[in-house]
Each structure stands twice: as C-alpha cells, then as structure tokens.
Amino acid sequence: MTAELDPRPEALPQRVWDSVQRDQLPPVDDRDRMRLVMNNLVLHIHPSKVSKPTLRFTYTWGLGGLSLLLIAILAGTGVLLMFAYTPSPDQAYSDMLALQSTVWYGQLLRNLHHWSGNLLVVVTFLHLLRVFFTGGFRTPREFNWVLGVAMLLLVVAANFTGYLLPWDQLAYWAVTVGSSLMSYVPLVGEPLRNFLLGGPEVSGATLTNFYGLHVAIIPLTLLGIASFHIWRVRKDTLSIPHNVDGSLPEPNTKVTTVPHLVSREFVFALVMTGLILMWSVWVNAPLEEAANPDHSPNPAKAAWYFMGLQELLLHFHPTFGAIVIPVLALVALALIPYQRFDLSAEGIWFRSRRGRQMAVVAVIAGLVLTPALVLLDEYWLDLPELLPSLPTIIANGWVPLAALLLGLLGFYEIMRRAFRATACETRQSLFILLVVGFVVLTVIGVAFRGEGMALMWPWEVLS
Amino acid sequence: MWKKAIVAVLVLTIAAAVVVAVIDNLPSASAADQPVAEATAVPTATGNRFGAGGQAAGQAAGQHGQDNQGSGAAVQQELNQSVDNVGEAWSAAVTVAELGDVGMHVTLEDGTPLYIELGPSFFWQEQGTLEPGDIVTVDGFYNGDQYHAASITKADGTLLALRSETGQPLWSGGASNAGGAQHGDQANGGTGEVQVAPEDWVTLDATVLTVNRNGLTIESADGETLALSFGKASFWQEQAVQFAAGDAVTIQGFWQDGQFQTGQVTKVATGERILLRDPNGRPLWGGPGRQGGNGGQGGHSAPVTG
Numbered sequence: 001m002t003a004e005l006d007p008r009p010e011a012l013p014q015r016v017w018d019s020v021q022r023d024q025l026p027p028v029d030d031r032d033r034m035r036l037v038m039n040n041l042v043l044h045i046h047p048s049k050v051s052k053p054t055l056r057f058t059y060t061w062g063l064g065g066l067s068l069l070l071i072a073i074l075a076g077t078g079v080l081l082m083f084a085y086t087p088s089p090d091q092a093y094s095d096m097l098a099l100q101s102t103v104w105y106g107q108l109l110r111n112l113h114h115w116s117g118n119l120l121v122v123v124t125f126l127h128l129l130r131v132f133f134t135g136g137f138r139t140p141r142e143f144n145w146v147l148g149v150a151m152l153l154l155v156v157a158a159n160f161t162g163y164l165l166p167w168d169q170l171a172y173w174a175v176t177v178g179s180s181l182m183s184y185v186p187l188v189g190e191p192l193r194n195f196l197l198g199g200p201e202v203s204g205a206t207l208t209n210f211y212g213l214h215v216a217i218i219p220l221t222l223l224g225i226a227s228f229h230i231w232r233v234r235k236d237t238l239s240i241p242h243n244v245d246g247s248l249p250e251p252n253t254k255v256t257t258v259p260h261l262v263s264r265e266f267v268f269a270l271v272m273t274g275l276i277l278m279w280s281v282w283v284n285a286p287l288e289e290a291a292n293p294d295h296s297p298n299p300a301k302a303a304w305y306f307m308g309l310q311e312l313l314l315h316f317h318p319t320f321g322a323i324v325i326p327v328l329a330l331v332a333l334a335l336i337p338y339q340r341f342d343l344s345a346e347g348i349w350f351r352s353r354r355g356r357q358m359a360v361v362a363v364i365a366g367l368v369l370t371p372a373l374v375l376l377d378e379y380w381l382d383l384p385e386l387l388p389s390l391p392t393i394i395a396n397g398w399v400p401l402a403a404l405l406l407g408l409l410g411f412y413e414i415m416r417r418a419f420r421a422t423a424c425e426t427r428q429s430l431f432i433l434l435v436v437g438f439v440v441l442t443v444i445g446v447a448f449r450g451e452g453m454a455l456m457w458p459w460e461v462l463s
Numbered sequence: 464m465w466k467k468a469i470v471a472v473l474v475l476t477i478a479a480a481v482v483v484a485v486i487d488n489l490p491s492a493s494a495a496d497q498p499v500a501e502a503t504a505v506p507t508a509t510g511n512r513f514g515a516g517g518q519a520a521g522q523a524a525g526q527h528g529q530d531n532q533g534s535g536a537a538v539q540q541e542l543n544q545s546v547d548n549v550g551e552a553w554s555a556a557v558t559v560a561e562l563g564d565v566g567m568h569v570t571l572e573d574g575t576p577l578y579i580e581l582g583p584s585f586f587w588q589e590q591g592t593l594e595p596g597d598i599v600t601v602d603g604f605y606n607g608d609q610y611h612a613a614s615i616t617k618a619d620g621t622l623l624a625l626r627s628e629t630g631q632p633l634w635s636g637g638a639s640n641a642g643g644a645q646h647g648d649q650a651n652g653g654t655g656e657v658q659v660a661p662e663d664w665v666t667l668d669a670t671v672l673t674v675n676r677n678g679l680t681i682e683s684a685d686g687e688t689l690a691l692s693f694g695k696a697s698f699w700q701e702q703a704v705q706f707a708a709g710d711a712v713t714i715q716g717f718w719q720d721g722q723f724q725t726g727q728v729t730k731v732a733t734g735e736r737i738l739l740r741d742p743n744g745r746p747l748w749g750g751p752g753r754q755g756g757n758g759g760q761g762g763h764s765a766p767v768t769g
Contacts, residue, residue: 295677295692295695298696386484387480387484388487389483390483395480399477402480405473406470406473406474409473451697
C-alpha cells in the first residue's frame, strides 16, 4: 500500500483559506473572473459577462443597486436598534430618548435607519420611473414590473409601520391620520383598520402589531419578492441602452462582470454609504414630544409619502380620494407593461426625440395645471354647494373624477395630434403628467398646508 | 368601441352635472313673486360659517325638534324668502317665550314668534339656566327647515355653547355624530367611544399657575400641581376665554390611565367657561372630513379638513 500525497498546500492557514475561497484570488484571466462570479453566492446575481453599454451609469443611475444597499443598511441598523427598543407605549419613547442620549452611537444608528428608510421610498420610486422611461419593462419583463410595483408598496408599508415606533407625537398622529384613510374602503375598511390597529384607534396593540410587521413580516416578504425580482432580472438580462437615434452608444461587446460591473457597483456603494453616513451625522431624525392621544397637532398630517393622498382627500369625496382614484392609479400602473409597446423605443430614454419634447411639455403642464386645479377647488369651485340636490359622493366624487378623466383624455388627444406621436409616446406623456401631478400634490400637502389644513401661499410659508 | 362608451359616459356625466347645477341654482319663482318679509324680523346673517356641514348637523338635531315647530313654522316659511342659502349663519336678539325639551319658542324684537332648536336640554342646562322672559342673543344657523342655536349669550354674559363653529352638536360626542363639516377647519381628535362613566367625573377647585399653548398648569386646592393639556389648541383658544396666572378656576374632568382629562374649565370670577369634552368624556375638537357623508370616522383620526 503506497501513501497517496495530499495535494493541498502545506501551510494550515492556506488550507483553511482555500476551503472558504475556492477560486484563485485575484483572478488572472477572464476564465477565472467568470468562474469567480459563477461560484460566488452574492456575485451570482450577475451574469458572468455583461453587455458593455449597460455599464453606462446614466442608463440605470444605479437605482436598483442603491435600493439593495439601502435595504442592507436598514437590516443592519434595524437589528442593532432592536437591542435598545421595547415596543410598548410605556417604554418606547423613553427608549428613544435613551438611545439618543446614553447608547453609544445610538443617535447615529437611528439617523441612519430613519434616513435610509425615507431614501428607500424615493429611490424605489425613481427606479420605477427609470425602468418606465427606458422601456425596461418590455417583454418578457412585464411581470417583473408588477413585482417592482408590489415592492414599492411594501417599502411604503415598511416605512409606515416604522413611523409609529418612536411613539412621539409625529408618529402617533401621522399613523392615526394615515390609517384612517383605510376606513374609507367600503365594507372591509373599518374592520381592516381595526384589525391592523388592534382596536378602533392607535394604541399599545397597534404598536405591537406594527412592530411585528416592521421587523418580521414585511422584511421577509420584501426579501422573498426582491429575490424573485433579481432572479428574473438575471434571467431576462438587462435591456441595452440606445442613443435617441436608435444607435448603440458604444459597440455592443460583452465584458466580464469582474471587474467591470462589480468595481463600478463597489465604488458607487462606497460613495452612497459615505453620503448617507455624512447626512446622518449632521441631520438628526425627528423626535417630538411623547405621543399624546388627547392632543392632536394642528395640522395633523400623514407621513410625507401619503400627503398626496391626503391632499386628494381635500378635493374629492373620501371614497374617491382614498379608494377609487388610488386603486385606479395602481391598476393602471401595474398594467403599463401589458400595453402595446414600440419595440424600437426600448433602451432609449423617453422613447425618442419627440418623446423627450412631449415629456417637457407634460412636465410643464403638470406643474401648472395641478396647482391651478387645487386653487380652483380651494377658492372658487364648491361642487357640493353648486349641486346641492346630488349626494356628495356624486357631486364631489364622480363628477370631478369624470371631469378629470375627460381632461386627461383631452390632453392625450391634444398631445397625440400636436406632436403626431405614437401611442407609446403619448401614453408616456400622460404618465408624466400624472406623476408630476402626484408629486405636486405631495409637495402642496407637505409644505403648503397650515393649521386646519388651510392652503398657504408661498410667502406665508416662508414668513 | 368601449373607449367611445367610456367617453360618452364621462361626457354625459358632465352634461348632467351642468344641467343639475343650473336647475339647483335657478332663483325660486315663488320666492321672486313674494314680497320680502319684514326686514327687521329677520335674524341677521353673519356669514356662511356653517356651510353644508351644518345641514348634516341640523339633520341630526332635527330628530329632536321635528315636533316642536308649532307656530314658528309659519314664520320660518316666511323667512325662507329672505334667507338665501341653507346653512347660513345668523344671530338675533330674542326674548324667550317658552322652553321645550329640545328647543325654545322666542319672539324677535318686532314680536315675530320663532322656534329655535337647542338640542337636548340636559346639555345646555349643565351650562346655565334659561327662563321665559330672558332676553338673549342667539348665534346659530338656518338650514332651510329650522333655526338651530350654536350658542346663547344671556344678558349677564353667560354663554351656553351648543354647537361648534362648524355646526357640529357639542352634545353628540364629536365626529361620531356629525355628517361632515363643509368648511370644517377643526383638525383632529375626538373619539366616538364613551370615555368616562357619569359617576367618574370629578370637580377640582384650583388656581392657575401658568398658561401655555397646550393648556394650563394648575395648583389644586389640596396643593397638587397638574399640567392640563386641553387637546387641539385652536379649539379651546377659539372659545375666547382668557386665563391668567392666579385665576381661580373650577375644573371638571376625569382620570384616565393616570392622566387627568379635562372636560370643562370655568373661570370663577367671570363665570366664563371652555368646553373640551362632552358628558361622555369624548373630545369635542374631533371632526369629520369636509366632504361630508362619511361622518363617524371618530377616534383621533379624522384626517381631512378643509
């Protein structure tokens, strides 16, 4: 019997390292680089080679990756925060004070978590816009778009449930106002709200419910859908960016993911982490006085990402403002990729040169028309008074919605004819008009509503 | 095809709304034909403060007052010609003729009889007394069927508060009983649930130590210092009772979860009072959204004002 030589290295540390990292580092050739991606759990979310044009930063702006980075920061800081927090009305607020004053880096930790959470809402929304404007949802990626919409809603839900946890006045009343929107859902709204809140109003049971949702149920769901989403991106490959004339910005050659893509992602993640860290060092997350159910602030506003909805409620009957319009908008959003799409526009920002011109017009229209309609309704048009014989749900719900839909159809026809545009380009301009309208409503709600939700002029806001 | 059908529905909706608006806002032929009632007999409109929300509140209150219109009905019919809009605010100096369970018969300065709905008598009787022959100033609104009092000021300055400025009955527990405040600028608060049993109300005699935006800090007769938070600041501040350090006050309220919930505060020297909660302990500053028709949101949660 002859002894067979053990092929492993002589040195024990090297043996240990080789058992962890099987591939050679650094890789010496493309074959090594591709193997590194394929054999690595994290890097495997990428293909081993990517099309060179897709590396262009201004095509994706790194928004999908930034969302993942923010989720990672949120998970890390969230777990640490759990060590210093008790979800009880008696304890929660004092825990926040202790976190900010006695826990080492507690304030920074909370700031990081707070600002990352808010930024995630913005970034996922921008990611959705990016995918829309570059036609990234075209076949076979339709369902991945729907998953993206679902994740945006989950991110908002995560943010909303986290909003309550500090148990301060801001949290208590924002959640009170936000959850009350649910009551407008016919039949199931009130029971659903009571189920979510653990009773008819925000209380200790609500805190327990929201905590469970915030730290377990929503993150796990988000993780599951995000994994599926990324897997689909990987399977469907990235859409290739094109210049506005349809040409490729550079030769469509494939390069290895390591280092071309990974190095870019790494630098971008470092820069963004640095920026978030700096912001969190300088700007503290808000914490008001302890929650007082008997003293509502005036005005009592929902969280900022619900202010567009709250503003809608000021102009429409609640059933329409809180239910019909948002549901219509969400359904329309989910169905976008199932509309006919001009395949030649894929990968071109705003579809075409004409599409870009139309986008500018739509933005201007949204910026002008939305405040104009708000002012019209605020100061001149009082539909329930004008139509006293009709039920309010008709006079202040169906009638203004019908007028709005007619206006949107009119806008669609005018844009199509004025620009002799394709349906794809015209739909894009309509989408832009609605998005700008929603953003303007949110800004009005956040910045231009004062006591009693009265509309304030800019000079009143500044004074 | 279905696109055209949708457009047709939308166009028809707008066309129908325009027709209804024209019909609804045509001046009444009968009103145009009849002479305007004696101007001096008409309560003075003081502005459209109550709006359509007042209608809803009026309807709620009307349940109490339907059978008490009596001779006032004829006068109301006459007054219809001079009060253009339902829910229009008005005020008048009147002499109390007869008190009922939910309202009172009065005479205007020129002798015209009128019936005014006051809501349940237990509520206003807690605030003061009314006797036949009293000369009082009534602030309220007219909703097309009936006159409703929002507040009654007696000759000695005593104020009986019956409704909020949006027309919401103060006895009804805030949002849970209001149909909507068209111009309701009350923000939030109010809960539809009973907060306290009648026997749990307590009365404190106290001295004001400090006045702040949220309420008062007081020292009770037994030397205890309490910081009282009065809920929505604008709600109690609009009741225009000025407190100052050193004022003797009587406070009615109840203890809940270790906190004292203030129901009303009376300034001993002047008898002025602010009302914060109804007899069930429910905050009075709660209110529904402006669109009406969906009252009863209650809780601390009415999100929309306008």
